[in-house]
Amino acid sequence: MNFTRWSARLPGTQRRAAARDDRGSVPAARAESVRTPPPTPADGLPVPSAPAASLEALPADEILGRLPAPVALLHGPEHRVTYVNDAYAAAFGSRPCGVPAAEAMPELTELGLLPLLDQVLRSGTSRTVKSRKVVGGSSYTVTCTPVALGNADGADGAPGEAGVLVYATDVTDHAEAAERLRASERRHRETAVTLQRSLLPQDLEQPDDLRIAATYQPGGTDAAVGGDWYDVITLGAGRTALVIGDVMGRGVRAAAVMGQLRTAVRAYARLDLPPHEILQLLDVIASEIDASQIATCVYAVHDPNEGHLVHASAGHLPILVCDQDGTVRRAAEPTGPPLGTGGWVHTSGTIALPPGSTAVLYTDGLVERRGEDIDEGVASLERALAGAKGSPQVVCDRLIRSQGVTAEHDDDVAVLVVQHPARTGASAELFHNASLELLGGIEAAPRARAFATGVLASWRFPVELCDLGVLAASELVANSLQHGTPPMRLGLRRTDRRLIIEVTDGDDHLPRRRRAEPADEAGRGISIIATIATSWGSRRTPGGGKAVWCEFALPG
Numbered sequence: 001m002n003f004t005r006w007s008a009r010l011p012g013t014q015r016r017a018a019a020r021d022d023r024g025s026v027p028a029a030r031a032e033s034v035r036t037p038p039p040t041p042a043d044g045l046p047v048p049s050a051p052a053a054s055l056e057a058l059p060a061d062e063i064l065g066r067l068p069a070p071v072a073l074l075h076g077p078e079h080r081v082t083y084v085n086d087a088y089a090a091a092f093g094s095r096p097c098g099v100p101a102a103e104a105m106p107e108l109t110e111l112g113l114l115p116l117l118d119q120v121l122r123s124g125t126s127r128t129v130k131s132r133k134v135v136g137g138s139s140y141t142v143t144c145t146p147v148a149l150g151n152a153d154g155a156d157g158a159p160g161e162a163g164v165l166v167y168a169t170d171v172t173d174h175a176e177a178a179e180r181l182r183a184s185e186r187r188h189r190e191t192a193v194t195l196q197r198s199l200l201p202q203d204l205e206q207p208d209d210l211r212i213a214a215t216y217q218p219g220g221t222d223a224a225v226g227g228d229w230y231d232v233i234t235l236g237a238g239r240t241a242l243v244i245g246d247v248m249g250r251g252v253r254a255a256a257v258m259g260q261l262r263t264a265v266r267a268y269a270r271l272d273l274p275p276h277e278i279l280q281l282l283d284v285i286a287s288e289i290d291a292s293q294i295a296t297c298v299y300a301v302h303d304p305n306e307g308h309l310v311h312a313s314a315g316h317l318p319i320l321v322c323d324q325d326g327t328v329r330r331a332a333e334p335t336g337p338p339l340g341t342g343g344w345v346h347t348s349g350t351i352a353l354p355p356g357s358t359a360v361l362y363t364d365g366l367v368e369r370r371g372e373d374i375d376e377g378v379a380s381l382e383r384a385l386a387g388a389k390g391s392p393q394v395v396c397d398r399l400i401r402s403q404g405v406t407a408e409h410d411d412d413v414a415v416l417v418v419q420h421p422a423r424t425g426a427s428a429e430l431f432h433n434a435s436l437e438l439l440g441g442i443e444a445a446p447r448a449r450a451f452a453t454g455v456l457a458s459w460r461f462p463v464e465l466c467d468l469g470v471l472a473a474s475e476l477v478a479n480s481l482q483h484g485t486p487p488m489r490l491g492l493r494r495t496d497r498r499l500i501i502e503v504t505d506g507d508d509h510l511p512r513r514r515r516a517e518p519a520d521e522a523g524r525g526i527s528i529i530a531t532i533a534t535s536w537g538s539r540r541t542p543g544g545g546k547a548v549w550c551e552f553a554l555p556g
Contacts, residue, residue: 009109057540069170070140074101075149075163079117080378081105083162091138091168108155110134113166120144120164131175134492139175161401192252193218199259208430208495209304211419212396213392215400219365219411226412227254227295229262233269236537237500237549238304238493241269242360245297247315248338253293260289261339265299272539275299275312276346277490279336283314286340294340298361302353302418305433305491309359312348314339317364317378320385322424324356328382356422358395360385365411366403377403392417430496432459438477438488448477448490454499455492461499465552468532469499472550473527476503479548494554498534502549510538510546 061083064071070088070097074081089095093105101108101117111132120127128143145165197216204212214230221245227247234240243265247258264285268278278299286295298319300311311319312329315338315462333349360381367377372518384402388395396417405413423431434455438444452473456466466467473490480488484505493500513526529536533550540546 004320013121013318025318036253065485070166070168072101072105072166073147073163074117074166075161077121078102079114079164084194087301089276091170098252107134108166111140115146116144117164117166119138120146121162124162124546131171131178133175138170138172141171142168143167171518188252189330192255195252195255195259198253198505199262200229201231205234205240206300207232208237208418209238210240210302211392211421212242212326212417213396214414215396217400217405217407217413219409224363226250227473228365228412228414229258230361230414230416231262232416233266234302235269235272235348235539236535236540236546236551237502238271242300242302242309242359242361242416242418243269243297244363244414245295245413246338246363246365246412247293247295249293253290257286257289261286261295261297265297267432272537274348274542275301275310276348278344279312279314279339283339283342283344283346287342288335289340291340294338297339300359300361302420305493307354308350308352310348310350312336312346314346317362317367317374319351319445320350320360320362320382321353321525322358322360322385322388326386328386330378330382334516340494350363353420353422354409357420358385358392359418359420360395360399361416361418362399363412363414364407365413366405366415368399368411392419395419430494432446433491435489435491437478438486438490440481440486440488441489444481444488445474445477449474451490452492456499463553465499465555469501472501472529472533472552473503476501476548476550479503479525480505483507483509483511498554499552501551502547504541504547506543506545508540508544508546510540511548 003531024446035085043206043424052102056470064073064083065085067085068087070312071183072088073079079525081095081097081099081101081104083088083097084095092105095104102114111134112129116127124146126145128141130141131139133139140333143166145167147163147165149163200213200216204214206212209450210551212232214232216228216230219226227249229245229247231243233238233243243262245258245261247261248252249257261282264282264302266277268281273281277338279297282297286293295314297314298311298316300309300319302309309319309321313333313335315335318333318335321329321331321416329351331349331351334347336344336346362381364374367381368374369377381399381403384399385395388398388402390398400413434451437449438448449470452470453466456469461469471493473492477488477490480503484507486506488503491500491502491504493502510527513530529550534553536548536550537550540547
């Protein structure tokens with residue numbers, strides 16, 4: 001189609017005022033009027049001229065032809081090519097006039113512009129797509145503007161076909177710089193995520209009496225990694241510590257602080273202190289690590305002999321427990337302030353964890369949503385937990401899905417699911433408890449030996465293990481009779497993996513292993529225990545007493 005029959009009725013001063021000839025030349029008179037500089041007065045200042053008249057005299061195709069950016073003019077519902085400027089031909093190649101753009105301009109398909117052209121033609125509204133890449137590797141931002149095409153002389157006054165002016169800007173350098181920035185951010189994020197995952201437990205400890213699973217999911221690609229963490233620590237004598245926490249802030253620094261706190265928790269857990277005392281120690285450590293970053297944390301201890309969780313919270317969300325019948329309970333302990341704030345005495349609370357129940361510890365990323373009260377999120381999690389059945393990992397995955405957590409979630413999420421299985425049949429035969437109250441006196445030691453002998457024989461342990469168990473019970477009872485105070489109690493417990501022997505008394509002085517001299521009449525009991533047992537330890541009990549225990553790993 002010959003461009004001399006069409007003029008682009010562009011907005012503003014770019015409106016076509018005159019038609020050019022077939023070769024696209026400008027009439028001499030008009031060219032003269034454009035090229036001739038305005039007269040200058042004697043003082044050297046230019047004389048004001050009428051810029052609108054000069055701009056009106058410029059043909060649209062000359063304006064478009066001089067633009068350094070690629071420009072194309074299309075007309076009709078098939079978007080037939082009417083005009084391309086030199087910059088367009090240099091970027092994409094020359095394009096034949098009169099041919100539909102879908103056939104003649106493959107670059108528009110690569111840029112995804114063909115549907116956009118239809119929208120612009122229908123709506124009469126400009127549209128822009130940003131930083132689209134073509135096969136050659138260049139990136140363009142393209143604006144499509146509706147224009148009216150009419151007869152050059154305008155004699156009949158009838159409007160012509162509607163068209164679209166395509167204006168492309170090469171943004172390759174900007175796009176490459178943005179991609180380099182995104183790649184750098186991805187590397188930093190991957191570094192932080194790798195650091196955080198390396199600081200989390202690689203394999204969760206699996207206690208004899210509990211079944212545990214955990215999940216950590218970092219926030220989406222637009223969110224910096226946070227400081228969510230969890231841990232499971234076996235304390236000995238069948239007791240287990242469960243920990244979950246969240247360091248405020250984002251990035252590598254938050255992950256590093258998290259790693260230091262987790263290490264401190266594991267070290268303090270070996271002291272086997274009550275949960276609130278662990279948090280008091282962590283509060284001091286958090287202040288020393290970085291006074292500007294605080295953290296929330298829950299520390300809980302499960303004792304299979306007591307059937308509940310003893311826990312303390314430093315500004316963290318409450319533990320949820322789902323009973324076997326689907327009833328969900330929320331731990332209602334007095335929550336202290338987050339770690340690192342100082343000046344607060346934390347306290348411990350308890351929540352029952354009977355056989356068949358499931359406990360869930362979690363961070364705020366699971367339940368917190370913008371514009372929604374966090375209690376609503378916790379209530380939603382309670383409803384999801386009530387209907388979640390299966391193994392701990394299955395429950396973990398279902399809770400995350402129920403809360404709408406995806407790979408694009410805007411916050412880190414950590415979830416720790418703990419099940420206390422209800423054992424029946426052959427499985428129940430592997431778990432037994434037996435205890436004897438010791439009243440003191442010279443008959444206490446032989447009574448304890450006789451009790452241990454009968455119980456271990458009834459549990460069908462090998463003779464060698466029975467002998468070692470009786471010897472350990474005798475030494476622990478003798479140590480308690482000599483150094484402890486009433487009330488005294490001997491407890492025996494077997495699981496599917498170990499034999500546990502524990503003696504409690506009313507004195508809070510913890511024994512320690514020492515080297516006995518040849519002339520000493522005492523001091524060898526703990527050394528004997530440490531030699532024959534797989535592990536041993538002691539802790540203070542609520543009320544001012546202590547417990548001393550040892551474990552034997554079962555054969556096979």
